[in-house]
Amino acid sequence: MKAVVTAKEMKMIDTFTIQNLGIPSLVLMERAALSMADHMTACLPPQTRILCICGAGNNGGDGVALARIMYCRGYDSAIFMAGDPEKWTEETKKQIQIARNTGVPEYNRLDMDAFDVLVDGIFGIGLTSRVRPPFDEWIEKMNAWRSGKKNRQIWAVDIASGLSSDTGQVLGCAVKADVTVTFGYKKRGMILYPGRDYSGRCYVEDIGFPQKALDMNPTEGFTYDVQNFEQLPERKNDSNKGSYGKILVIAGSRNMSGAAYFSAYAAYASGAGLVKILTCEANRIILQSQLPQAMLSVWEDITEDGYKELTEWADAVVIGPGIGTDPDMAKRIEAILPIIKCPLILDADGLNLLSSHKEWYKKLPESVIITPHMGEMSRLTGIPIDVLKADRAQKAKDFACEHNLICVLKDSSTVVSDGKKVYFNQTGNHGMATGGSGDVLTGIIAAIASVGKDTFHAACAGVFLHGMGGDWAAGAQSSRGMTCVDIIHGICQVMKKMEN
Structure with a gap:
């Protein structure tokens, strides 16, 4: 049995882990980026060109950290910061500073044609309202880019931008991801349609949320996994x-x-x-x-x-x-x-x-x-x-x-x-x-x-x-x-x- 979370439940687990257990937010962010980088390194050849499109929130901070890790692993990796710099979270500001110190290329204009893979780090799980300009235009461009040529891929950080993490509904428009790497627990919107179609192949990565955080913030939702399914009644030899x-x-x-x-x-x-x-x-x-x-x-x-x-x-x-x-x-x-x-x-x-x-x-x-x-x-x-x-x-x-x-x-x-x-x-x-x-x-x-x-x-x-x-x-x-x-x-x- 595995937990399935709403945005509110995930936020409570995250906050408890940071504030009550003392694990810094930047540590969780770094582990999230590392887990996604490991999946990308296993799947993508070294010559792959990667553009991380990052929003102002911590989802964008994950994307910036990912760009830096892939750059340090020898990939042609770059960053495009979407949104208002004045709204960058403290964690995202820190990740941008580290990326700039490392020498990760940063683009001021969204030019996707030179890349093989786009990383969607625009919105996180907290999105509840319809996607507004210019984000809707960027999302539509990303989807058009993906379908324009074979072998192009979009990888989503935690959840495909534009999806409701609670219902799987498309909030105006949404990124059509080939792969989603989500952190901690699977979100409802990645299981429910149409969100399941927009999420592509999903990986759930443990980035360090202790069991105590889940115990203290139990979720309503759960699912079964094929590997640990033990719900069928036992049968005994001495029976009729x-x-x-x-x-x-x-x-x-x-x-x-x-x-x-x-x-x-x-x-x-x-x-x-x-x-x-x-x-x-x-x-x-x-x-x-x-x-x-x-x-x-x-x-x-x-x-x-x-x-x-x-x-x-x-x-x-x-x-x-x-x-x-x-x-x-x-x-x-x-x-x-x-x-x-x-x-x-x-x-x-x-x-x-x-x-x-x-x-x-x-x-x-x-x-x-x-x-x-x-x-x-x-x-x-x-x-x-x-x-x-x-x-x-x-x-x-x-x-x-x-x-x-x-x-x-x-x-x-x-x-x-x-x-x-x-x-x-x-x-x-x-x-x-x-x-x-x-x-x-x-x-x-x-x-x-x-x-x-x-x-x-x-x-x-x-x-x-x-x-x-x-x-x-x-x-x-x-x-x-x-x-x-x-x-x-x-x-x-x-x-x-x-x-x-």
Whole structure:
């Protein structure tokens, strides 16, 4: 688990490190520049010509220090100071003095054609307003320069200038970086789209913020790393099929058997011991042929008295994939919700029904995970999709807090919140924009939640594993041609790799 920070959180960690722990700001700045110089030295041949475009703040000071270090390593490195000299911070003034003493060339005019690499050190993580002239013109020139000839690169210091470090939104215009070297912790805006596209390849460098600084200034956001992912439940040799969760999947309707199949199949692939599908009679033969290991019940054979027996059997319940929204289904779901005592994963048509039956919020069980995509979230909240996308983490957190549930807000950059913490997912790819992918996710989450895993971390782990399965499928099948079944196969491969 790794921290993901907002600009405010990063500033608090930075200030605590300097003021309370006594590590000088110039030391952190020098370490930041050294870490970035090491990456550049490893990637760029000695004849590379580098221009560091530096603003007045400490981000610019990092850029000046980088220019000097690369110059001292034999690179043709130079500086262009952007902005008002009267606004230079004390640290930036000091770095400029050192660079001038060292003999680093300094340009008074932004002439980029003579260079192979530009370093963006204009704005840091504190930018919150729209980029103003002349900075917007310089940023547009940098992007045009980058696309004008092959092999040109832009490296961003800490964050690409023009991005909101909290939301990933472009504040008027933003530098399109090929590489970003960020310091201390990853910023939210580098994970969320469109910021992820503008950040290029990202490196997170430890420049000396002690663990105590993070402990004293904890962050709301976190992410998982492939190398240290240990969220899947343990399995023991002395066990049986009842040891690994019993899942009730309420899914499917006439001509919609696939949703039930994908969700139930994914649950098995994610480690569930037993799965029972509750669906309509029309799906009986189809599902028993496709997934014979799953038990099956049909609405036509069950009275309301039988609902309690089904829900008491389950360790986790999925409601929604492909069930439809007709009045009869609404009555069935309304009758089932109050008697569920285990974790509930509410998805798809379950969410569509919830959006038109607001009184159901009071009937939901104690542990609820909802998995809306942006359209479903818009129906639940009444907030337009573009507004949701502009600050998805905060919107998910607010909704989870308001309704005391866990919100998995699905999109190109999925976030999960319990109303207090926010998980930022970094796995997955555009090939997962395919029918049935969401149904697969519900099955994965249910499998993890059914074995006693904390529901919030079960949701986070499920999203992570879902994306990992998608990444495997993209590699095996291509992102254009993959299907949700390929994602399920990918999940099995990923878990095999984790076990090994």
